[in-house]
Amino acid sequence: MRADYTTNTKISVTESGGWASAEADALLFFTTEGEDPGSLPDLPAELRAELDRLKRTGRFKGGAGEVTVLPAYGRLAAPYVIAAGLGAAPAGRDTLRLAAVQAAREAQRLGLGRLAVLLPEGAFPAEPPRGGTYAAPLAAQGAGGAGAAGGASVKSASASGDGVQAEPQGESGADARTAAEARPASQSASAADAEPAGATSSATTVFTVAEGLLLGAYRIATYAREAKPRQELAAAQLFVQRDALNGEALQAAVAAAEAYAVATNYARDLTNLPGNLLLPSDLAEEAEKLAGQFGIACEVLDEQAIVERGMGALAAVGLGSANPPRMITLSYDGDPSSGEVLGLVGKGVTFDTGGISIKPAGGMEEMISDMGGAAVLLGLLIVVGRLKPRINLRIVIPAAENMPSGTAMRPGDVITTLSGRTVEVLNTDAEGRLILADGVTYAIEKGATRLIDIATLTGAVLVSFADVATSAQTNDDAFLASVLQASIQAGEKVWQLPNFPEYREMLRSTVADIKNAAAHKWAGAIMGGSFIEAFIEDKPWIHLDTGGTAWLWGDRGVDPKGGTGAMVRTLAEYICGAGV
Structure with a gap:
């Protein structure tokens, strides 16, 4: 069997002040279309000028999923800098996840196993599919599902609490009760609801980027006699703003992201066997x-x-x-x-x-x-x-x-x-x-x-x-x-x-x-x-x-060629609500 339910990637969270001097194979940051490279004062002026030139000439616009890699020419401890595009501002969660996936793929392609990642500031809301609305009533996006009211938390089997669930906003009477009953008990009101908005959005960003990096690092197993061993992303150090550095919440976000991504990659492995x-x-x-x-x-x-x-x-x-x-x-x-x-x-x-x-x-x-x-x-x-x-x-x-x-x-x-x-x-x-x-x-x-x-x-x-x-x-x-x-x-x-x-x-x-x-x-x-x-x-x-x-004939978005693990993360989110 070549299906793996572990990861050797070490993901950690730290304060953003030391990002530019981090010991890593590459520095990774995220940028939107039209964003001035001058907003990254930690980077040497030469690198900011090169990014500006790439944007002006259209060689790298910062579009969603677009990635470029620049050599640091000895100006930084890391030999390379990776810029990952978020498209037009404001970007949503899917776009951020895709950017992390594509950055991980490019890093692996170049053999860059250790990344220092500067997390973008601001909130990254969930993005409903474009092109229509769901037939089932979403009740103002509050009819259930994880994070419907700003983030639900995972509760252990031994956690205290009576499991009483608040009625979703936008519903009343029997409809609200029915929707509440449709949610797992693990998605009841939690301490996460009381966290400051900045902490919640930072946890969401940490979760999304960590999940994206691990999903992007997936490589299909091969059986060729001289096949190279599957390379993993060895380490990713996530740098967040000091005022958002809530250690317990961010570590929980990393743990959840690892669980979701490892589970998805494991399902991909099984499907590809x-x-x-x-x-x-x-x-x-x-x-x-x-x-x-x-x-x-x-x-x-x-x-x-x-x-x-x-x-x-x-x-x-x-x-x-x-x-x-x-x-x-x-x-x-x-x-x-x-x-x-x-x-x-x-x-x-x-x-x-x-x-x-x-x-x-x-x-x-x-x-x-x-x-x-x-x-x-x-x-x-x-x-x-x-x-x-x-x-x-x-x-x-x-x-x-x-x-x-x-x-x-x-x-x-x-x-x-x-x-x-x-x-x-x-x-x-x-x-x-x-x-x-x-x-x-x-x-x-x-x-x-x-x-x-x-x-x-x-x-x-x-x-x-x-x-x-x-x-x-x-x-x-x-x-x-x-x-x-x-x-x-x-x-x-x-x-x-x-x-x-x-x-x-x-x-x-x-x-x-x-x-x-x-x-x-x-x-x-x-x-x-x-x-x-x-x-x-x-x-x-x-x-x-x-x-x-469940199966694609070529990479598309966050999904790789072959088995995709489609619906692992949806069901995980429905059951656990850990995607903050």
Whole structure:
């Protein structure tokens, strides 16, 4: 296995007075378009003049994500200076994160492992996606989600407090109560709300830059005989203004940023593993290893137990493979006094050929990423293990390999799921929804009172959103509003699809309770979610389809080529609210 849930990068925070004299491989600072280089008096006049010339000639404008590297010519202790662009002022949090990502990538490319980073002053607000507004009510951006009221904090399982949550502003009556109930207990009012505004914005800046540097330092594992070892960013010293130097708050921000970024990079590693190196049994072993690391309960059912428990959908999907399925459950009780349990169910198809309804050969190698939902939830386990939010979780991962063979599930088969419902199989390549059906039922059996499933479920989601956004469906808009707010804080694009009852009608079967695909090709992404909804037993539910976002064919923004770890940070923010 080449998936790592640690980082060797040392991130520290100190007062900004010593930035220019720091012993480092490079000094890093952030600049907006049109900003006068004279605002950096700590830099030698020659360097400020060179930056001014680059800006005037258009070779470096300070645009969002733009990076330039200048030699210091012996004028500084550090041999290089890196300028990272923030675009037009005022910049938002996503822009700052992107600048840090791009700076880390450029530093690694040049072998600059130790950075001294001058943090920009001012607030960097979250940036809602451009081009429209969310369909689910965001209630004046206060309907939940981490940081909805200026920053929520992580509370350990042993933290005191009754978990009473203030009603969000902009809501009243039942709507406010529903939205408040949609939030995890870890996002209740906290000491962070009472901190001075300067301290809060500095913690946000520290978190965002630290997270961006670690995300940008990610490098995909290679298996070439003479492959160079993956280089890490060795150290990043973050320099903040003296009046904002709140040691405890800033160290907490660094710890949270490390947890979010390490979890995302770990999910990327898992997603990038070749199919022959990540079988269902390997995924189960990885879950057991992580659970042992963080003291979290883990249960793994093998193929015999799966059949004995009546998990006919998961068993059927695994029939065609020589590598049998597993059902993985991880239980975390961070708030034993609460009866609320969030069930998280992730698709773990370690390789998907489509089965008898086999896929075209072109691009099939990308199907190593079909366990992207499972990767996200195992990554999330790292955040939970490190930050210990006050919430109860049941993480369920049905894992299988979908292969064609003489024993494989066939089109036309009728299978009986764990819920007792029967399914007519029209398409064996619609296998993800089958294993998720047993997964959500098992999560409910384990006590889940609300559900989020995440899966690389459909190619059809690419028709709607390309590889830009994750789609969401729900039966509870207030619940989804909380997750959407978390996605804004995390800088990940999520967009709601409709969930009209007519879609479920299209999945009616004449020989079973439901069929796993419609007789037509329309609304494929919605159909996948509608099928899963048939098994949720009227629990509040969200379906996230990362079929477009879990894998990219080239770097884009903060996301690298290959596995992206999409939605790790959104779910971490929803559960922990640590992104201040």
